Amino acid sequence: MFGRFGKKTIPEDTRAHYRRAAGRADAIGVKLVCGNGATVPATLLDLSAGGCAVEFTVDMSVELVLDEVRELIFSSLTRSSIRAWGQIRSLPAEGAPNRYGFMFLETGELFEQLELSFYKFFNRRRFRRAKPALGETFRAELAFSNTVETVEVHDISLGGAGLVVPKDVADMLAVDSPVALRLFVPKTDLALPHYGIVRHVSPDARGTRVGVAIEVDPGNESKRLVKKAEQALSEYIQRRIDEMDRYNTAYH
Secondary structure (H helix, E strand, O other), X not given: OOHHHHOOOOOOOOOOOOOEEOOHHHOOEEEEEOOOOOEEEEEEEEEOOOEEEEEOOOOOOOOOOOOOEEEEEEEOOOOOOEEEEEEEEEOOEOOEOOEEEEEEEOHXXXXXXXXXXXXXXXXXXXXXXXOOOOOOOOEEEEEEOOEEEEEEEEEEOOOEEEEEEOHHHHOOOOOOOEEEEEEEOOOOOXXXXXXXXXXXXXXXXXXXXXXXXXXXXXXXXXXXXXXXXXXXXXXXXXXXXXXXXXXXHHHO
């Protein structure tokens, strides 16, 4: 089950979402929350569901280093502010001394904040995340090295999962490390195997949140059953998204 992970290369960090350049008419402001809690204003250069590029008027090289996680606050004249956690994925290049690229983390929580009128700025073109229903438990089996742990799914899409993981287990995980993830589709007897790459490990009120980029990996399992489980997961995600949308329409 685990032998192939030593040989399989980590997928390239290709951009999954088209970036939309922010225009003056959009009037979107952005601030970075530094490690000490102070905020620094920046200019938003482009934005998507997966991340953004910003430029500062001051040197931020001491504060911002590759793979560090910082909070970003987006605001406009007509919409409530939106907070997002971003991981630094690109550093300033020659000719652009203060430009940084961020990859959004916890996208499920980010999109819950968005009003419909704000969707276009984040250009959601790939996968929407769904959360289990209130009182519903979505289990998964997380495996890496010689460790196998049953964990809880916080949010899920066809391309990624947010997991609630015990701290001692999360402490053994590193960003960009490979894992195996088996998702047990709620209200079915089906399980869907995935190859995953850890994208972030963040503290959470319920334990530690681990974000994983995933792709279906049947291995030696029955292709028929894997296909059936894949269809069941897709239907579950769509059903939960529809339910969440109906709730948001009725109460917001």
